Amino acid sequence: MAAVYPLERSRPSSSGQALGENGPKPRSGWWWVLWAWEQSLGSPTQKAVLLALAKHADADGVCWPSIARIRTLTDLKSDRAVQNSLRALEDRGLVMTDERRGTSSLYRLTPARNAPPHEMHPAGDA
Numbered sequence: 001m002a003a004v005y006p007l008e009r010s011r012p013s014s015s016g017q018a019l020g021e022n023g024p025k026p027r028s029g030w031w032w033v034l035w036a037w038e039q040s041l042g043s044p045t046q047k048a049v050l051l052a053l054a055k056h057a058d059a060d061g062v063c064w065p066s067i068a069r070i071r072t073l074t075d076l077k078s079d080r081a082v083q084n085s086l087r088a089l090e091d092r093g094l095v096m097t098d099e100r101r102g103t104s105s106l107y108r109l110t111p112a113r114n115a116p117p118h119e120m121h122p123a124g125d126a
Contacts, residue, residue: 032057035111039094048074049085050094053107061109069104 036054041047052073056063065073070082086107089095098106 029057029059032061032109035109041092043085043088045074045076045081046085046088048076049082050089053089053095053109057109061111062106063109064104064106066104 032054033051036047036050039047039050041050049070052065052070053063055073056065056069067079067082070076070086071079074082076082076085086095086097090097094110096108096110098108100106
């Protein structure tokens, strides 16, 4: 049986980075899964697909699971359901897709594109 660790406990992650006192270091493998859980999507199907992508993401948020792999992880019944969810996640700015012929597409998780806009003001002495 595999060991179960609470996030606040320090141990090496699968990527070799240590989990810190306040959870994973930003951009570690666990960071993407935690980020995906925090998204309010209003669709359990989209959430499941985003979590499947996050599970496969490297430190830069890049992954390339096949549609069949995502369908298996999410228990979705059809490739079309996965593809529709991927398109919806792209429309929301959470995922960018680079379609490749003869192999699975390349997906990039994009949390910065989903962040609220920041107001910029010139410095007081500018």
